[in-house]
Amino acid sequence: xxxxxxxxxxxxxxxxxxxxxxxxxxxxxxxxxxxxxxxxxxxxxxxxxxxxxxxxxxxxxxxxxxxxxxxxxxxxxxxxxxxxxxxxxxxxxxxxxxxxxxxxxxx
Amino acid sequence: xxxxxxxxxxxxxxxxxxxxxxxxxxxxxxxxxxxxxxxxxxxxxxxxxxxxxxxxxxxxxxxxxxxxxxxxxxxxxxxxxxxxxxxxxxxxxxxxxxxxxxxxxxxxxxxxxxxxx
Numbered sequence: 001x002x003x004x005x006x007x008x009x010x011x012x013x014x015x016x017x018x019x020x021x022x023x024x025x026x027x028x029x030x031x032x033x034x035x036x037x038x039x040x041x042x043x044x045x046x047x048x049x050x051x052x053x054x055x056x057x058x059x060x061x062x063x064x065x066x067x068x069x070x071x072x073x074x075x076x077x078x079x080x081x082x083x084x085x086x087x088x089x090x091x092x093x094x095x096x097x098x099x100x101x102x103x104x105x106x107x
Numbered sequence: 108x109x110x111x112x113x114x115x116x117x118x119x120x121x122x123x124x125x126x127x128x129x130x131x132x133x134x135x136x137x138x139x140x141x142x143x144x145x146x147x148x149x150x151x152x153x154x155x156x157x158x159x160x161x162x163x164x165x166x167x168x169x170x171x172x173x174x175x176x177x178x179x180x181x182x183x184x185x186x187x188x189x190x191x192x193x194x195x196x197x198x199x200x201x202x203x204x205x206x207x208x209x210x211x212x213x214x215x216x217x218x219x220x221x222x223x224x
Contacts, residue, residue, distance in 0.1 A: 001169070034210045043202055043217060044152070049210035087152060091210060095168045096142075098152040 004099035023088035032092035109133040116218030129186040129203030137181040140206035145199035
């Protein structure tokens with residue numbers, strides 16, 4: 001099973017800041033990597049797939065990069081609605097696996 | 108609009124069984140692989156099971172293999188998860204998720220399974 005790790009566990013930021021979240025896979029997942037945003041009491045929402053392709057209706061301030069084992073999600077000029085938990089997800093090998101998440105909260 | 112509506116979550120005793128359903132609409136269900144993902148409230152996400160579009164191929168996570176069975180009825184646009192030998196480790200919100208050919212995309216709102224005596 002591919003183990004996904006994310007750092008940091010929590011990130012405290014102010015609106016308008018640039019945020020960088022990291023995700024690492026225990027072995028290569030090529031670019032079969034997605035990012036999800038989850039708010040309390042809601043289902044996850046797809047932000048990025050294929051490591052760098054924004055999903056439908058996702059604002060341009062969200063961008064993904066990386067390949068192999070190291071990936072990054074960047075949020076430029078964080079908005080108030082972006083405070084949430086962010087998960088990475090590999091779908092290169094079954095069982096597909098998720099990272100433990102990074103919580104982005106208000107400083 | 109894509110809608111995935113899960114049902115069937117309940118309080119069940121340890122060792123018991125439960126069947127979850129997911130009613131899909133707004134997309135071509137019969138050509139889409141479908142997945143179940145679970146989440147202990149406040150915790151991470153775990154991929155439980157998947158099924159291909161015609162139901163001939165199924166996949167299970169190690170923690171549920173031999174206890175859970177995924178199936179689908181394409182004539183009714185419905186996905187199922189039959190769960191057996193339930194234990195406290197199975198307590199979670201279960202999400203029904205569609206696969207768009209490239210990744211998991213749409214998620215239902217989830218149904219809560221509680222295992223307790």
